[in-house]
Amino acid sequence: MRNEPQESLISKLAKAPISVNGEIRIPISSDADIVIARQQGRAMAEQLGFSASDMTIIATAISEVARNIINFARRGEMIMSPFQRSPRRGILVVARDQGPGIPDIHLAMQDGYSTGKGLGMGLPGCRRLMDEFEIQSDVGKGTTVVMKKWSPEYDTGP
Amino acid sequence: MEVPILKQGSYLIATFQAALTDEDLLKLQDALVMQVGKYRSRGVIIDVTALDVMDSFAARTLRSLAYMVRLRGADTVIVGIQPEVAFAMVQLGLTLESVRIALDLEEGLAIMDQRTKTGKGLALVDQRAKRGVLREK
Amino acid sequence: MPKGNKELHDLGTLTTEKSSTVEDNIALLRELVSHLRQNRTQLRQEWARRITEAKLLTAMSQEEIFTEATAVYDNYVEALETGTFEALQAYARNLSERIIPRGVETHEVIGIVLLLRDVLARSLFAKYQHDFALLFRILDAYEPAANRIANTVSVGFVQERERTIRQQQEAIRELSTPVLQVRERLLILPIIGVIDPQRSRQLTEQLLRGIRTNRAKVVVIDITGVAAMDSNVANALVQTVEATRLLGATVIVTGLSPEIAQTLVTIGVDLAKMNTVGDLQGGIEEAERLLGYKVVPISETAQLA
Numbered sequence: 001m002r003n004e005p006q007e008s009l010i011s012k013l014a015k016a017p018i019s020v021n022g023e024i025r026i027p028i029s030s031d032a033d034i035v036i037a038r039q040q041g042r043a044m045a046e047q048l049g050f051s052a053s054d055m056t057i058i059a060t061a062i063s064e065v066a067r068n069i070i071n072f073a074r075r076g077e078m079i080m081s082p083f084q085r086s087p088r089r090g091i092l093v094v095a096r097d098q099g100p101g102i103p104d105i106h107l108a109m110q111d112g113y114s115t116g117k118g119l120g121m122g123l124p125g126c127r128r129l130m131d132e133f134e135i136q137s138d139v140g141k142g143t144t145v146v147m148k149k150w151s152p153e154y155d156t157g158p
Numbered sequence: 159m160e161v162p163i164l165k166q167g168s169y170l171i172a173t174f175q176a177a178l179t180d181e182d183l184l185k186l187q188d189a190l191v192m193q194v195g196k197y198r199s200r201g202v203i204i205d206v207t208a209l210d211v212m213d214s215f216a217a218r219t220l221r222s223l224a225y226m227v228r229l230r231g232a233d234t235v236i237v238g239i240q241p242e243v244a245f246a247m248v249q250l251g252l253t254l255e256s257v258r259i260a261l262d263l264e265e266g267l268a269i270m271d272q273r274t275k276t277g278k279g280l281a282l283v284d285q286r287a288k289r290g291v292l293r294e295k
Numbered sequence: 296m297p298k299g300n301k302e303l304h305d306l307g308t309l310t311t312e313k314s315s316t317v318e319d320n321i322a323l324l325r326e327l328v329s330h331l332r333q334n335r336t337q338l339r340q341e342w343a344r345r346i347t348e349a350k351l352l353t354a355m356s357q358e359e360i361f362t363e364a365t366a367v368y369d370n371y372v373e374a375l376e377t378g379t380f381e382a383l384q385a386y387a388r389n390l391s392e393r394i395i396p397r398g399v400e401t402h403e404v405i406g407i408v409l410l411l412r413d414v415l416a417r418s419l420f421a422k423y424q425h426d427f428a429l430l431f432r433i434l435d436a437y438e439p440a441a442n443r444i445a446n447t448v449s450v451g452f453v454q455e456r457e458r459t460i461r462q463q464q465e466a467i468r469e470l471s472t473p474v475l476q477v478r479e480r481l482l483i484l485p486i487i488g489v490i491d492p493q494r495s496r497q498l499t500e501q502l503l504r505g506i507r508t509n510r511a512k513v514v515v516i517d518i519t520g521v522a523a524m525d526s527n528v529a530n531a532l533v534q535t536v537e538a539t540r541l542l543g544a545t546v547i548v549t550g551l552s553p554e555i556a557q558t559l560v561t562i563g564v565d566l567a568k569m570n571t572v573g574d575l576q577g578g579i580e581e582a583e584r585l586l587g588y589k590v591v592p593i594s595e596t597a598q599l600a
Binding site: 031032034035038039042052053055056057059060063064067111122124125126128129 | 251
Binding site: 241248253254 | 512
């Protein structure tokens, strides 16, 4: 398969919050988008059978990473999708921006480290909230955060 | 979505909606700090029962709001934090340590009354009255 | 005569041809299915006999085994014929649901499926032994389908078993952490046994819900029955206390054993925020004090009143 058609599909998808195969993309460029992202994330979590507590936990983590985009890169996007690794499933949240990047990830992942716009709980807090958390950042290129939460509900259907 | 502020006697009551943007929160903070002086309020109750998520920004705003209100001579009580929200908050590391918290609006008003009207001396009388109730049984 | 059978006989003569196409396979499976249909009575009797002989499904009676064997046999043949496994899968799950409470083990289920595979393979051997080439091709078509069927049934059983175990674990967990109201606005939470992250989480959620429904102001968490505590459990306890405060209630922790107290100091968990009292009785007394109550013996009430 060639690359061009795939790329054009991605750019098409990036234009608006739409859903393909259960995947939701939300462009983040204002603080109202943070609210949209966490509401969509909560709705998806509910569909996947997460408990009320987990739904709030997921929405909170989404709120934190979306705010990081606004604060440090001004714009970016959030991608949320269900994933399955039989017999369990879960929600995958990706936050991506082309901002200035984080020079010292190790420092940013420490509790209480803040550049003044939050409580310094954002990223390390998200790692505690979610089951899996990965961050990659290149100075001058941008930051990508990938988070996963496993659903307690087992998918035993065919 | 703006947060409505209700004036009830010497208290101000602000009731949060489900989805508040950062801007709404900052507007609320400014409005409350302003109105505390305007109405000579003794206390501010912030009802977050409907709030879906309390993230670090919301927590920081509430903390500084409570501090500013105190500098203006009034007390702040936050009421109605939902169990799920509280659970997510502590995992995120948000404990709102310096802020007074009560279960719901009713409890928040009771705390306010105790602090602003009756004061410490009368609180002791209240205890004796409750003791009496228990003895009767 | 159906088209499939004619093709089959044509193919049967091509003894040197080793590779078989998808179409050949379909034709071969069709032949196979009609053989299994024709010999249904005899084959399932043979299967039931072998099950008993191998001392499998001992928890079930002869009649039960024969009934289940018939149903599995028919679903088996259907799966071979249609290539779809939904019906078999559903039956396997249903069967598992019925036999798990009776103590049927995983090895028995795998054993009976393998026996059926063996019974059928033997009958195919008996029928086609005059033509080895055809026999091999029939077996080539039969093997993958039979393996998939065996897999489906066994996996269905294991999944059902796991589901049962999870349900039971869930039930035990809920039973083991009661949130009790002692007095108006006072709850106690006696924790007994081992605390793992999952349980501590469930415990916290239950407590928080209890605080809201009972409008509690004070909670006494008694950990006399907790055997050991590591830093994870201690931190979870600290989080529970913090979450409780966010609901406007106060926590009193009681029953910290000398060993646990020592562990907490050694691992450096900050319990400064925690209100601790020696034993449950002291904790309840302290809670009553916070709520403004005082318990007085009846003899004294007359004097005081």
